Amino acid sequence: MGTRRDPHRARDARRPPPLPPTDITAKLESAGSPDPQRNARDAVRLYEQGWSIRRVAEEFGVSYGAMRRLLMNNTELRSRGWNENR
Template structure:
């Protein structure tokens, strides 16, 4: 049984918005509430273009750079 490769489709407008808000310093929960999605959905969207922040640390690269905003 061959496994299908998961390809990343083109990001949707709300995904760009989520990345921008996260890059501005919003928490994942704040972004989720603003966009109207649950925490897990936003986290999955952010994992692709960005290094997620840990509590109290600075990310090595920002989400804005990954999307070339």
């Protein structure tokens, strides 16, 4: 019998390392406004208006995880899953 490959190992090798918080701020700074605090407020405002974390992240050109961390630090996140108000 041969050795079994760990399917997660290949996926993890392709995954870029997560951005540290300072890089998230720099990425938001490059999103069009020189004020990263304003971009963070804009991201929170969009999320609170009902945008998904993924959609807000795409708008600002950052990863889902980076945007989720930013939002967790600045607002209360909605529960994950089905939205009964749809």
